[in-house]
Amino acid sequence: MQQRLILLPSQKSEVFRTIIQYGLDPNDFNWIIKISHFNANNLISGLNYKKTSCHFYFEVRGNTRLDYAVFSPGKSKIVEEVNSGEWDSQMVCVNKWISYLIRELNEPDLWEGLKMFHLPIAASEKEDSPLTESEVENISLGINELKDYILKNFQLQAEEASFVSSQFDFLKKTLRQQSKKGIYFFIFNIIFAIYNKNPTLFNEHAMTVFKIVKGIFAEALKTLPPFIT
Numbered sequence: 378m379q380q381r382l383i384l385l386p387s388q389k390s391e392v393f394r395t396i397i398q399y400g401l402d403p404n405d406f407n408w409i410i411k412i413s414h415f416n417a418n419n420l421i422s423g424l425n426y427k428k429t430s431c432h433f434y435f436e437v438r439g440n441t442r443l444d445y446a447v448f449s450p451g452k453s454k455i456v457e458e459v460n461s462g463e464w465d466s467q468m469v470c471v472n473k474w475i476s477y478l479i480r481e482l483n484e485p486d487l488w489e490g491l492k493m494f495h496l497p498i499a500a501s502e503k504e505d506s507p508l509t510e511s512e513v514e515n516i517s518l519g520i521n522e523l524k525d526y527i528l529k530n531f532q533l534q535a536e537e538a539s540f541v542s543s544q545f546d547f548l549k550k551t552l553r554q555q556s557k558k559g560i561y562f563f564i565f566n567i568i569f570a571i572y573n574k575n576p577t578l579f580n581e582h583a584m585t586v587f588k589i590v591k592g593i594f595a596e597a598l599k600t601l602p603p604f605i606t
Contacts, residue, residue, distance in 0.1 A: 382437045383410055384422040388464065392424065392471055399475045413437060414447065426478060433474050435467065446470035450477045483580055513552045516560065519593030520545050523564070526589060530582050531571055541567065564590060 384392075389408065396403050405427050413419035415438050422435045436445040443460070444467045451457025452473070461467040508516070524545040528538055548555070548563050555563070568586060572579040579586075 379412075379418050379420050381410070381420045382413070383420060384435055389422075391468060395468070395471055396475065399479060401475065401479070415445070431478055431481075433471060446474075448474040448477075450474075450481050452477060483577075508552060508555070508557070516552060516593055517549050519589065520549050520564075523586070523589045523593070526582075526585065527571065531575070531578060533571075537574070541571070561594070564593070 393403055396406065407425050407427055409423045409425060410420050411423050411434070413421045413436060414434070415436060419437060421437055424433045424435075426432065431449055434447040436447050437443070438445040438460070443462050444464060446459040446461045446467055447456065448470065449456045459466075459470050461470055524542060527533075527541060533541060544563075544567050548560070552560070568590070572583075
C-alpha cells in the first residue's frame with residue numbers, strides 16, 4: 378500500500394507566500410502528487426512551472442523520512458538534488474530554485490537571436506565583396522541607430538559611453554576599407570563587450586539590439602556574409 382508523504386496545507390501555503398515574494402504569479406504553477414523516485418511505495422508532492430519542464434519535487438528518502446529536494450533548474454545543471462533533511466532546509470532549497478527559475482526565464486536565447494541573421498545568400502553575394510556607396514550610406518544609418526539605442530538604454534558611465542561612441546564612429550569612417558565580414562565582427566565585438574558588462578540589463582534589450590543589427594545587414598547588404606551560414 379502506498380504512503381502519502383505529501384505536504385501539509387501550511388507547508389504549501391509557505392511555498393505560495395515565497396512565490397509571491399519573488400514577484401511570480403502562483404497561477405503559473407501547479408501542484409501534483411507523484412510516485413517517489415526513491416521508493417515506489419511513497420507518494421510525494423511536486424510543484425511544476427506550467428508549460429516548462431521546471432519543477433520542484435518534495436522528495437523523502439530513507440527510513441527516517443528525511444526531506445530531500447529534487448529541482449530543475451539548478452544552480453549550474455539541469456536537475457539538482459539536495460539532502461535537505463528537514464523542512465526549514467527544504468524551504469531554503471525552494472528559495473534557491475525560484476531564483477534559478479527566474480534567472481532562466483529572464484535569459485534570452487542569444488543563439489536563437491543570432492539565427493535572425495541567417496538569411497538566404499544569392500549567388501552574386503558569395504564573395505565578401507567591397508561595399509557600394511549605397512551600402513555604405515545605409516550601413517552608416519544603421520550604425521547610428523544602434524549607437525543611439527545603446528547609449529540611451531544601457532546606463533553606461535561617461536567613459537564607457539565615450540568609448541562606445543568612438544568605436545562606432547571609427548567603424549563609420551572606415552566602412553569603405555572594411556569587408557562585410559569585418560563589419561559583422563566589429564559590431565558584435567562591441568555588443569558582447571556590453572553584454573559582459575551587464576548581462577541582466579542587456580537581456581532586457583537583446584532582441585531589439587539584434588533586430589537593429591539584422592536591419593544593418595538585411596537591408597543594407599541584402600544578405601549576410603557567407604561565413605555566417
